Amino acid sequence: MSTGDEHPIPKVALVGHPNVGKTTLFNQLTGERRKVGNYAGVTVEKISATIYTPHGHQMELVDLPGTYSLTPSSPDERVTRDVLLGDLDGEESPQLVISVVDASSLERHLPLTLQLIELGLPVIVALNQVDRAEAKGLRLNPQVLTDELGVPVVACQATSGKGIVQLKQALRFPLPPASERRWKGNAAVEHAIADLTKQLESQGLERPEAHALQLLGESDYRTQAQPHLSRVAQAAALDVAADLIKQNHNPEEEISALRSQTIRRAISAAAHEMGDEGETFSDKIDRVALHPIGGWTLFAAIMFAIFWSIFRFAEVPMGWVEAGVGFIKDKVGGMLPEGDLNSLLTDGIIEGVGAVVIFLPQILLLFFLIGLLEGSGYMARATFLMDRVMARVGLSGKSFLPLLSGYACAIPGVMATRSISSNKQRLLTILVLPWQSCTARLPVYAILIPLLIPSILGQTTMMFFIYFLGTGTALLVAWLLSKRIGIGEAAPHFLLELPPYRLPDFGYVFRHVIDRGLAFLKKAGSLILGIVIILWALGTYPKAPEGESQFDHSAMGCIGNFLEPVVKPLGWDARLGTATLASFAAREVFVSQVAVSFAIEEDEDDEEAFRDQIRSAIKTSEKPDGSPAYPPLVVLSVLIFYIYALQCLPTTAVVQRETKSWKWALAQLAGMSIFAYLAAFIVYQGGTFLGF
Amino acid sequence: MAFTTELERDSALNLSQAAVGCEFQVKQLDGPGCKQLREIGFCEEMRVRKVSNGRNLVCAMCGTRLALSRELAEQVLVTAV
Numbered sequence: 206m207s208t209g210d211e212h213p214i215p216k217v218a219l220v221g222h223p224n225v226g227k228t229t230l231f232n233q234l235t236g237e238r239r240k241v242g243n244y245a246g247v248t249v250e251k252i253s254a255t256i257y258t259p260h261g262h263q264m265e266l267v268d269l270p271g272t273y274s275l276t277p278s279s280p281d282e283r284v285t286r287d288v289l290l291g292d293l294d295g296e297e298s299p300q301l302v303i304s305v306v307d308a309s310s311l312e313r314h315l316p317l318t319l320q321l322i323e324l325g326l327p328v329i330v331a332l333n334q335v336d337r338a339e340a341k342g343l344r345l346n347p348q349v350l351t352d353e354l355g356v357p358v359v360a361c362q363a364t365s366g367k368g369i370v371q372l373k374q375a376l377r378f379p380l381p382p383a384s385e386r387r388w389k390g391n392a393a394v395e396h397a398i399a400d401l402t403k404q405l406e407s408q409g410l411e412r413p414e415a416h417a418l419q420l421l422g423e424s425d426y427r428t429q430a431q432p433h434l435s436r437v438a439q440a441a442a443l444d445v446a447a448d449l450i451k452q453n454h455n456p457e458e459e460i461s462a463l464r465s466q467t468i469r470r471a472i473s474a475a476a477h478e479m480g481d482e483g484e485t486f487s488d489k490i491d492r493v494a495l496h497p498i499g500g501w502t503l504f505a506a507i508m509f510a511i512f513w514s515i516f517r518f519a520e521v522p523m524g525w526v527e528a529g530v531g532f533i534k535d536k537v538g539g540m541l542p543e544g545d546l547n548s549l550l551t552d553g554i555i556e557g558v559g560a561v562v563i564f565l566p567q568i569l570l571l572f573f574l575i576g577l578l579e580g581s582g583y584m585a586r587a588t589f590l591m592d593r594v595m596a597r598v599g600l601s602g603k604s605f606l607p608l609l610s611g612y613a614c615a616i617p618g619v620m621a622t623r624s625i626s627s628n629k630q631r632l633l634t635i636l637v638l639p640w641q642s643c644t645a646r647l648p649v650y651a652i653l654i655p656l657l658i659p660s661i662l663g664q665t666t667m668m669f670f671i672y673f674l675g676t677g678t679a680l681l682v683a684w685l686l687s688k689r690i691g692i693g694e695a696a697p698h699f700l701l702e703l704p705p706y707r708l709p710d711f712g713y714v715f716r717h718v719i720d721r722g723l724a725f726l727k728k729a730g731s732l733i734l735g736i737v738i739i740l741w742a743l744g745t746y747p748k749a750p751e752g753e754s755q756f757d758h759s760a761m762g763c764i765g766n767f768l769e770p771v772v773k774p775l776g777w778d779a780r781l782g783t784a785t786l787a788s789f790a791a792r793e794v795f796v797s798q799v800a801v802s803f804a805i806e807e808d809e810d811d812e813e814a815f816r817d818q819i820r821s822a823i824k825t826s827e828k829p830d831g832s833p834a835y836p837p838l839v840v841l842s843v844l845i846f847y848i849y850a851l852q853c854l855p856t857t858a859v860v861q862r863e864t865k866s867w868k869w870a871l872a873q874l875a876g877m878s879i880f881a882y883l884a885a886f887i888v889y890q891g892g893t894f895l896g897f
Numbered sequence: 898m899a900f901t902t903e904l905e906r907d908s909a910l911n912l913s914q915a916a917v918g919c920e921f922q923v924k925q926l927d928g929p930g931c932k933q934l935r936e937i938g939f940c941e942e943m944r945v946r947k948v949s950n951g952r953n954l955v956c957a958m959c960g961t962r963l964a965l966s967r968e969l970a971e972q973v974l975v976t977a978v
């Protein structure tokens with residue numbers, strides 16, 4: 206039910222297919238002043254802004270998630286439908302809808318417009334991308350379309366701002382009245398609609414006819430439990446639909462055929478085609494990009510370039526972050542007297558948070574590159590190619606983008622799975638995604654790998670192998686799980702629009718990257734900060750007497766002794782045990798934890814010297830009997846553990862939010878940890894057995 | 898029904914069998930993937946051109962390119978134009 210109908214500021218919603226230009230239009234209308242929030246109870250972003258009509262009236266403009274129809278196949282699309290029907294808690298339904306359509310492909314876009322009109326809301330059609338329609342030789346007459354659809358139609362081109370003024374003028378007060386439904390069915394269908402509408406009305410449901418059409422036009426909506434729709438309403442719809450079916454009518458098909466007819470009539474009146482377009486520029490590129498050999502070569506080259514630049518280009522800004530952290534630490538340390546407070550601020554907080562923020566450049570760069578791939582249209586081709594590989598292991602081509610994002614950070618990766626329409630494939634993608642080697646693992650690898658292999662070439666190869674191992678395991682496990690979950694026969698069919706290639710909209714890409722960056726900093730600023738403080742306290746108290754090892758004396762040391770029997774089969778001691786336990790909150794913590802346990806002070810200016818110190822401490826540590834405490838086999842066992850373990854609380858929290866299930870989130874955490882333990886166990890015990 | 902004559906029905910083929918590079922008219926959508934196809938914009942009478950073949954094939958309609966699985970393509974009945 207909607208609440209707050211007395212809200213004085215009218216709400217206007219932008220609705221349209223993905224990629225139709227909604228965001229661009231939104232920015233044109235609002236001058237890029239947008240507010241990003243969340244819809245209650247779901248993790249879908251709510252983007253809104255205040256705008257003023259040419260007469261100075263205030264309105265709230267909301268950009269609803271892109272959707273192909275009001276029949277949702279993903280959580281984003283469900284939000285759009287529920288908001289429009291007034292079924293989302295805390296969200297009143299809009300007073301006016303701007304239906305954004307692609308002028309160059311009206312047959313595909315107008316069905317949604319018709320559905321919007323049927324909701325009984327006032328609708329304005331923004332006929333976007335008229336430039337592309339004209340380039341295709343399509344002449345459109347907005348006036349004729351206005352008459353056909355019964356709602357105002359404004360031609361515009363969001364990228365150049367053409368038609369924006371006219372669109373704003375169409376938003377004037379009083380709002381245009383809602384239009385009538387554009388089609389009439391046969392007597393039986395009309396009777397059913399009227400009957401159901403009356404029943405829903407008497408049940409007190411808002412927008413009874415809109416709900417009735419939605420219920421009759423979509424069998425899933427009446428059969429599957431809907432959080433915002435009562436069982437009684439669904440039961441009424443089931444009865445009416447069953448009646449129709451008994452009379453040999455199929456409500457879904459007839460309603461969708463009626464809509465198609467209406468649209469064909471409107472288009473043939475309003476559009477004049479000027480000949481077939483033939484092969485376009487995009488088709489020419491696609492002849493290479495989708496080619497079985499050429500396509501894969503191009504794909505491999507692009508992936509290589511991405512990884513190369515993440516490791517090469519990000520070094521420079523990472524140096525800046527490092528220097529900045531060192532500088533702040535220096536300043537703060539210098540201002541306070543020596544003591545616990547100083548140590549908490551410098552060694553605890555600044556150090557710990559700094560160790561996380563250091564990855565910001567790599568994350569931003571990877572998201573920027575992914576943004577370019579999406580904005581240019583190539584991502585759809587990559588999805589197309591990868592579908593062959595993904596389908597083999599029970600995933601879909603649409604799992605590719607989330608898995609790729611997983612190399613930066615599992616969290617946005619998990620959120621990106623929302624575009625996967627099959628719930629099972631989405632779950633499967635989420636479950637294996639944290640095995641993609643994320644940037645947070647890099648500092649751990651940076652410490653450990655040089656201990657195993659001295660040569661740079663060998664280290665690079667090892668790094669490559671680690672990425673390969675992570676992804677390989679993810680795909681293998683997906684394949685095993687897909688049989689358990691029962692994907693296979695039931696896998697939905699691959700259907701994907703390949704948008705034309707174009708120059709990415711850099712403003713849009715940058716905004717996206719900045720949003721991601723801020724989200725990441727927020728995580729570093731809250732969760733990691735808290736963990737760092739706790740770890741610092743556990744390592745600092747109780748204080749050791751002068752001359753004795755602080756680690757052995759501290760609470761952390763006690764926990765370590767307790768843990769020792771558990772990690773002994775992996776070849777680890779208390780120190781590694783506590784460092785690993787601490788990094789279950791966030792794996793980045795490993796480095797500072799090891800450093801603290803060896804009482805190594807970080808050198809402000811030189812991160813590499815700091816790493817060298819940790820490495821030499823690890824190398825020279827000895828057991829009481831004089832043998833090395835951390836021989837290469839132990840280092841390898843730690844490495845293997847970090848490749849496989851899910852050590853990131855924020856990921857578990859996001860998985861819970863996205864799957865709406867603690868069961869899956871915790872099962873994933875437990876499953877991956879056990880897997881990591883067993884893998885490290887096998888490596889260590891096997892290695893020992895073989896005499897390493 | 899979209900077929901007007903028996904002859905037309907006999908000459909219909911599905912999009913998966915259709916030849917690359919040729920233009921077709923959609924006659925009927927038939928099968929479990931119907932809803933999915935209609936949503937993305939397939940409908941009777943629409944013109945499509947097949948761009949490429951494969952496990953997922955590509956076709957052009959209304960100026961956009963769509964990639965769809967062979968199973969889905971088999972549910973789209975077309976006639977040559």
Ligand SMILES: Nc1nc2c(ncn2[C@@H]2O[C@H](COP(=O)(O)OP(=O)(O)O)[C@@H](O)[C@H]2O)c(=O)[nH]1
Nearest residue numbers: 223224225226227228229333334362363364710
């Ligand atoms: N040629 C052309 N491109 C447009 C127009 N409007 C938007 N675009 C482009 O379409 C792409 C998708 O736009 P976006 O606003 O992100 O779409 P959204 O997914 O609906 O939010 C962007 O690359 C825009 O630059 C238009 O009127 N003409």
